Amino acid sequence: MGERRSPPTAEHEQPAGRIERSVDRLHGGLAAVVNGGFFRVTVVSTAVFLYLPVVVVAYLSLSPGSQPSIPLDGATLRWYGEVLTDTRFVRSLATSTAVGAVTAVAGTGLGLLAARTIVRGRLPGWVRAGVAMTVAIPLFVPTVVVAVGIGIAAGRVGLGFGLGPVLAGHLYWVLPFSTFLIASRYATLDDGLVEAAHDLGADGPTAFRTVTLPLLWPALVASVLFAFALSFNEFLITFFLAGSGVTTMPLEIYGKVRIGATTFLNAASVLVLLISGAVAAAAASLEPPT
Amino acid sequence: MSGLTDRSWWPSTPAARGTVADAGLAALPTALAVALGVVPLGFLFVESVSPPVTLTNYAALGGSVYPDVMLRSLGIGVVITGICLTVAYPVTYWLAHRCPARYRLALLVSFTLPLWLNYVVLNYTWVWILAENGLVNVLLTETGLADRPLDLLRGGASVVVGPFALPSLSLGLGFVHIYLPYVLLTMYVSMERLDYRQVEAARDLGAGPVRVFRDIIVPETYGGAVAGALIVYARIAGAFATPQILAAPSEQLIAQVITAQFYDVLNYPFAAALSVAFLAIVLVGFGIGALSSDVRAELGRW
Numbered sequence: 001m002g003e004r005r006s007p008p009t010a011e012h013e014q015p016a017g018r019i020e021r022s023v024d025r026l027h028g029g030l031a032a033v034v035n036g037g038f039f040r041v042t043v044v045s046t047a048v049f050l051y052l053p054v055v056v057v058a059y060l061s062l063s064p065g066s067q068p069s070i071p072l073d074g075a076t077l078r079w080y081g082e083v084l085t086d087t088r089f090v091r092s093l094a095t096s097t098a099v100g101a102v103t104a105v106a107g108t109g110l111g112l113l114a115a116r117t118i119v120r121g122r123l124p125g126w127v128r129a130g131v132a133m134t135v136a137i138p139l140f141v142p143t144v145v146v147a148v149g150i151g152i153a154a155g156r157v158g159l160g161f162g163l164g165p166v167l168a169g170h171l172y173w174v175l176p177f178s179t180f181l182i183a184s185r186y187a188t189l190d191d192g193l194v195e196a197a198h199d200l201g202a203d204g205p206t207a208f209r210t211v212t213l214p215l216l217w218p219a220l221v222a223s224v225l226f227a228f229a230l231s232f233n234e235f236l237i238t239f240f241l242a243g244s245g246v247t248t249m250p251l252e253i254y255g256k257v258r259i260g261a262t263t264f265l266n267a268a269s270v271l272v273l274l275i276s277g278a279v280a281a282a283a284a285s286l287e288p289p290t
Numbered sequence: 291m292s293g294l295t296d297r298s299w300w301p302s303t304p305a306a307r308g309t310v311a312d313a314g315l316a317a318l319p320t321a322l323a324v325a326l327g328v329v330p331l332g333f334l335f336v337e338s339v340s341p342p343v344t345l346t347n348y349a350a351l352g353g354s355v356y357p358d359v360m361l362r363s364l365g366i367g368v369v370i371t372g373i374c375l376t377v378a379y380p381v382t383y384w385l386a387h388r389c390p391a392r393y394r395l396a397l398l399v400s401f402t403l404p405l406w407l408n409y410v411v412l413n414y415t416w417v418w419i420l421a422e423n424g425l426v427n428v429l430l431t432e433t434g435l436a437d438r439p440l441d442l443l444r445g446g447a448s449v450v451v452g453p454f455a456l457p458s459l460s461l462g463l464g465f466v467h468i469y470l471p472y473v474l475l476t477m478y479v480s481m482e483r484l485d486y487r488q489v490e491a492a493r494d495l496g497a498g499p500v501r502v503f504r505d506i507i508v509p510e511t512y513g514g515a516v517a518g519a520l521i522v523y524a525r526i527a528g529a530f531a532t533p534q535i536l537a538a539p540s541e542q543l544i545a546q547v548i549t550a551q552f553y554d555v556l557n558y559p560f561a562a563a564l565s566v567a568f569l570a571i572v573l574v575g576f577g578i579g580a581l582s583s584d585v586r587a588e589l590g591r592w
Contacts, residue, residue, distance in 0.1 A: 039384040046381050046470070050404045053415035053467065056425060057407075060418060068418070070428050110319040117316035122308040131320050137327035139520050140576050142528025144545035145565040148552060149330030152337050152562065157329075172326035175319060180517055181479060188483055218482075222475060225402065233408050236530060250408050257410060269411040276407075 054273065061266035068263055079267035089268060092252035096232055097275070099163075099248060103170040104228035110171065111178025111223055112216075118179070119186040139176045143236050146173070151240030161243025169241045170231045177230060178223040185219035232276065331569075338562035347563035356547070360568055363544040366457045367527035370465040371519050374473040377466075378518065382474060383507065386481040387489070398478060402471045409468045413535040416464050417443060444538045457541065464536040465526055473518040480514025524572055544568050 060068040062075040083089055117123065118132045138146055150169060154161060189212065197207035213220075235250040242251060249272065256265055338347055351357075385398055404412065419425045420442040427439040443460045457465065484507065492502050508515075530545035537543065544564070551561035 039380055039388060042377070042380040043384050046377055047401065050401065050467065050470070053412060053419065054404060054407065056419055057411065057415050070418070070423065070425055110322065113315050114319040117312060117319075121312040121316060123312050123316065127313075127316075131316055134320055134323040134327060137323060137331075140524060140573060141327075141331070141569055142524045142545070142572060144528040144530055144548050145334070145569045146330070148548060148561060148565050149334040150326060151552075152558065153330035153333040156333055168322070168326060172322055175323060177521065179319070181476070184479055184513060184517065185483075219479065222479060225399075226472075226475060229402075235410065250410065253408050253410055257414070262414075265411060265414070269407055273407050 057266050058270050061263060061270050063263045063266075066263050068266070079263050080271065082264055083268045083271055086264075088247070089249075089252055089256075092247045092249045093272070093275075095163075095246060096249035099167060099170060100228045100232040102167060103174055103231035104224045107171050107174040107227040107231075108178050108182075108220055108223040110175055111182050111227075112220070114175065114179040115183035115186050119183050135179050136176050138173055139180075147236040147240045150237060154241055161241055161245075163246050165241040165243075166238055166246055166248070169237045170234060173234060173237055174227040174230045178227050181223045181226060182216060182219045185216055189215055228279065229276075334562050335566055337559055338566045340559050347559050348567065351563060351567055355542075356564065356567075359542055359544050359547055360571060362541065363527045363568070364571065366461070366465070366541075366543070367523050369456055370462065370469065370526050371473075371523045373462070373466050374470050374522060375477075375515055375519060377470060378473045378477040379503075379507070379511075379515075382477040382481040382514075385478060386484065387486045398475075401474050404467070404471055410531050410535070412468055413464045413532050416460055416467070416536060420460050420463075444536060458536075458538045460536040461533060461538070461541060464532050465529070468532065469522040469526060472522055476518035476521060477511065477514045480511045480517070483514075484510045520576075527572060528568075 059072070060070075061079060062077070063069075063072050064074045064076045064078065114131060114135050118128050118135075121128050121131075141149075154165060193211050193215070194207050197211045202210065233250060234248075235254065238246075238248050238251060239254075242248065253265060253268065256268075381401070385394060385401075389397060417424070421427070422439045422441075422443070424443070426442060427436070430436040431439060444458065456462070488506050488510070489502055492506050497505070527543075528545050529543065530549055533541060533543040533546055548561050548564050548568075551557050551564060555561075
């Protein structure tokens with residue numbers, strides 16, 4: 001999709017000017033086509049690519065039988081009823097939603113603290129770099145290594161298993177994502193604005209609330225959405241920490257996948273999409289506090 | 291008087307008080323990251339050299355299929371990350387600077403909505419799209435474009451580039467589908483930061499799309515691209531469910547091997563050794579990336 005924009009002309013040193021100019025002229029001539037069509041085609045095909053499977057799931061969830069065949073031999077909402085009356089699934093969904101909400105808000109709060117430390121903290125440079133490195137560990141460490149490590153540690157230390165460890169694991173997992181999402185915006189804030197607020201008599205917390213927080217708001221919303229999605233879908237770490245008492249939605253779905261309950265799964269995933277879509281829409285419509 | 295000396299540890303200058311306050315704010319996230327990040331890696335390492343102290347677990351890594359599996363995992367991580375970035379650049383550019391403002395947030399949210407669906411389910415949807423009796427093959431045979439169903443799922447020709455094999459079609463689609471929204475979100479944050487006036491200025495000075503992209507857009511959004519790549523790369527290389535569902539039998543990835551050692555063979559020390567070795571290789575890769583002065587400068591800005 002992107003090959004159009006990166007022809008291998010940039011590498012040549014000697015004839016670079018001429019080739020570059022002619023390429024630029026060529027692209028200048030094509031500019032209308034490229035600008036009008038290229039982005040539209042890319043955006044539309046990306047959207048289709050992202051949504052096609054969702055549409056397929058929704059379509060297949062109407063199958064009368066438990067194993068759908070294409071094309072469907074009928075349409076029914078029966079499986080939605082099955083999902084909503086399946087107490088195990090509903091409970092797992094409630095658990096996942098609660099864990100996701102706590103993780104999203106607390107993770108964004110912790111991320112804000114970490115981002116502030118890294119970007120603006122009045123601490124020695126090596127401390128700030130150390131905090132950044134430590135927080136970033138799950139980014140550099142593949143998921144399966146994190147999961148195996150936490151699983152072995154939980155068993156050895158007697159950290160135990162259950163809701164508390166799952167929450168801790170999820171918070172740890174989303175922390176680097178929220179931290180660096182917020183930090184990359186924090187770094188662009190104009191120091192002068194906060195100083196101006198101080199000059200006008202605002203104390204630290206007031207300046208933070210009235211100046212910094214509204215400017216950070218898009219990053220905070222993105223962080224909450226991001227963290228919720230990460231937590232809501234997290235499978236491996238939960239798998240290692242949940243024990244027998246806690247079942248989140250992904251664990252429940254994994255169990256259902258193993259017994260081959262396909263149409264049930266399709267209906268369940270459409271319901272999950274509707275619920276999380278509503279949460280996303282609500283989060284996106286939040287206004288920054290003033 | 292004695293009260294004052296008792297409190298002599300308390301910082302007296304405003305700057306020192308600021309340092310203490312900031313250290314307090316930093317403590318909470320750091321403690322969490324240490325307890326669940328550094329400590330388990332220590333346990334993992336100890337486990338990998340047990341019983342008491344031995345290197346036999348590491349010696350067992352060399353001779354078998356494990357180097358191939360690791361190389362494949364890393365290569366697929368690179369390829370998928372590259373595809374995600376290639377798609378994310380034009381899409382986020384359009385979203386941040388071309389899209390009418392009132393649709394922007396709604397479109398951004400809608401692009402990231404699929405990430406709210408469980409990825410196990412998302413992977414299974416590709417099974418139904420690509421299978422022998424799946425959507426694509428039904429359409430192709432019904433319309434007469436193909437005589438017989440194509441081998442789209444967990445197979446097809448594997449394209450080999452140098453030491454790396456490209457992922458099979460189903461595995462590639464499954465990976466990109468899951469991880470593209472993450473890259474889109476991260477890229478968008480830095481694309482939004484790009485001052486569009488720079489693009490206009492470059493255009494006014496006669497730069498075409500290629501030069502605008504290379505000299506303005508890439509340098510300005512480098513941080514977002516690096517962040518997006520960092521976020522998805524290790525997750526793709528260490529993915530478990532997606533290859534389990536969509537990979538060809540010859541495409542086993544490292545997480546499947548580790549999980550099998552952990553759950554089926556119950557050989558914890560060997561699973562730990564595999565994890566540590568894989569982690570070491572991934573970190574070397576990131577280390578090479580971090581040696582680049584551009585990346586360091588970008589990280590240094592934080």
